[in-house]
Amino acid sequence: MEKKIAVIKGDGIGPEIVNEALKVIEAIAQKYKHTFEYQYIDMGGASIDKYGVPLTDEAITIAKASDAVLLGSIGGDTNTSPWYQLEPTLRPEAGLLKMRKELGLFANLRPAYLYDELKGACPLKEEITEGGFDMMIMRELTGGLYFGERETKEIDGQMVAHDNLVYSESEIRRIAKRSFDIAMKRRKKVTSVDKANVLDTSRLWRKIVNEVAVDYPEVELEHMLVDNAAMQLVKDPRQFDVILTENMFGDILSDEASMVTGSIGMLSSASLREDTLGMYEPSHGSAPDIAGQNIANPIATILSAAMMLRYSFDMDEEAKNIEDAIEKVLKAGYRTVDIMSEDKQQVTCSQMGDLIVENL
Ligand code: NAD
Numbered sequence: 001m002e003k004k005i006a007v008i009k010g011d012g013i014g015p016e017i018v019n020e021a022l023k024v025i026e027a028i029a030q031k032y033k034h035t036f037e038y039q040y041i042d043m044g045g046a047s048i049d050k051y052g053v054p055l056t057d058e059a060i061t062i063a064k065a066s067d068a069v070l071l072g073s074i075g076g077d078t079n080t081s082p083w084y085q086l087e088p089t090l091r092p093e094a095g096l097l098k099m100r101k102e103l104g105l106f107a108n109l110r111p112a113y114l115y116d117e118l119k120g121a122c123p124l125k126e127e128i129t130e131g132g133f134d135m136m137i138m139r140e141l142t143g144g145l146y147f148g149e150r151e152t153k154e155i156d157g158q159m160v161a162h163d164n165l166v167y168s169e170s171e172i173r174r175i176a177k178r179s180f181d182i183a184m185k186r187r188k189k190v191t192s193v194d195k196a197n198v199l200d201t202s203r204l205w206r207k208i209v210n211e212v213a214v215d216y217p218e219v220e221l222e223h224m225l226v227d228n229a230a231m232q233l234v235k236d237p238r239q240f241d242v243i244l245t246e247n248m249f250g251d252i253l254s255d256e257a258s259m260v261t262g263s264i265g266m267l268s269s270a271s272l273r274e275d276t277l278g279m280y281e282p283s284h285g286s287a288p289d290i291a292g293q294n295i296a297n298p299i300a301t302i303l304s305a306a307m308m309l310r311y312s313f314d315m316d317e318e319a320k321n322i323e324d325a326i327e328k329v330l331k332a333g334y335r336t337v338d339i340m341s342e343d344k345q346q347v348t349c350s351q352m353g354d355l356i357v358e359n360l
Contacts, residue, residue: 002035003313006066008059011045011092012286013296013349014072020298020353021070021305024325027357028309028318039066043099044074044092044286045083054095060102063279068312069103070305071281077288100141105271105279106171107178108139108250109307112237112257112267117330120341121262124234135240136186137257138179139250141271143171144201146247167201167246169208174274176212179244180219185316189220189241193229193249205246226253233257258283265297265338268304270311278312280304294348297336299326302356325359 007022009015022038029036041059048054054074063069075092078084083092114122114132122129148164176192183190192209194202206223213221224232226249232239233256245253258267267283282300290296302322310319329352335344336352347355 001313001315002037003068004037004039004066005308006063006069007038007040008043008069008071008074009040009046010043010072010074010286011076012073012288012291014074014286016291016294016296016349017282017298017301018070018072020349020356021301023353024302024322024356024360025305025309027360028315028321031321031360032315032318034315034318043071043095045076045081046074047095048083048086048090048092053090054092055098060099063099063103064277066277068277068308069099069279070308071279072301073282073284073286075286075288081288099279100271103271103277103279104142104273106140106142106274107175107272108137108141108254109182109270109272109311110137110139110254110258110267110283111135111269111303111307112137112254112261114237114261115266115327115330117327118261118263118266118339121339122260123262124237124260128234128236131238133237133240133260134187135237135257136182136242137250137254138175138182138242138244139254140167140171140175140246141250142247143167144247146251165199165201165248167204169204172205172208173212176209176244178272178274179242180212180216182311183219183242184216185310187241188218190222191229191240191243192221192223193226193243193245193253194223195226195249196223197225201246209244229253230256234260263297263339265300265336266303267300268307270304270307272311276312276314278308280308280312294350295337296349297338298349298353299336299356302326302353321360322356325356328359329355 145165150163152161196202272278306319306322309315
């Protein structure tokens with residue numbers, strides 16, 4: 001199979017971790033006889049330094065013409081970097097928001113998976129994490145409270161602010177369909193999270209999710225109120241497979257879910273639209289404090305590349321091959337500094353990439 005990948009190395013540790021992900025997918029290409037064509041584009045600080053803007057029209061055109069976008073991370077030290085002296089629309093993050101908008105990426109996927117070997121890093125009690133957990137948070141990314149009309153004004157001598165929470169039937173239907181499709185590739189359970197006891201948007205959300213569920217008789221659907229979901233995530237995370245939710249609830253719950261895994265350098269993410277194009281990136285930032293030292297953990301980016309193979313290229317076996325190789329390397333006791341513990345062998349960012357390739 002031939003696929004075009006737009007690669008954005010980004011800032012800070014971005015180039016180091018993306019290089020390792022490219023090493024791994026090139027090895028996959030050779031093993032399974034695929035051809036991946038890479039087109040390198042700039043975004044964030046690197047683009048500001050070269051072109052004066054965090055994302056150029058040319059970069060957007062290249063991304064749109066590709067089958068998937070692989071991103072490291074963007075941004076610098078927000079206290080010291082000159083990028084943060086610029087007006088907000090010219091800062092690194094503005095490039096990322098623009099890219100998401102231009103590509104129409106409405107579904108954000110964040111897996112939270114507890115590796116047996118990294119249980120020590122999980123802040124939950126052992127009896128709760130026994131047997132591990134493996135869930136996927138599906139967050140609606142382009143609607144809801146963050147995109148509604150907002151205003152702050154003075155009324156009767158005091159300041160009053162409002163933010164509008166709006167969802168249309170079609171916005172709910174497309175993320176629901178995507179979630180059920182993904183559940184079909186996993187353990188076939190969807191937990192739809194809302195606040196239907198209070199909010200009209202949530203009642204519409206529940207109605208549309210129920211309608212979509214009719215087309216997926218194999219998938220078990222349950223509805224859960226967001227306050228209960230926040231509790232259940234720490235009480236019994238094993239019960240979840242796919243969690244489907246709106247933008248703000250997803251923002252909060254996905255951070256909670258990733259915290260319970262305990263290791264930021266291991267968490268991948270994907271942002272998708274209706275067709276197969278997606279953007280794949282680690283959940284963490286550009287870690288300027290450790291940039292250029294070859295000590296960053298590349299696993300979140302390598303797992304994001306595996307998601308790219310699964311969700312944009314429909315290469316399930318290849319993705320599983322990468323995930324299994326990572327598990328083998330961890331089982332063998334190799335760790336980057338962020339997940340290092342006693343009796344384990346510390347390796348660099350590039351050594352971790354090499355070890356994963358060796359175990360494919
Ligand atoms: P961060 O995630 O970059 O770093 C937080 C801490 O985790 C740091 O101590 C860092 O060294 C460590 N860390 C992160 N990733 C690691 C890895 N792969 N291996 C080992 N250690 C790792 O968060 P921050 O410091 O708040 O933000 C730094 C910059 O990243 C900021 O400019 C921020 O805006 C940006 N950021 C970008 C994205 C993105 O590109 N999507 C996301 C979050 C933050």
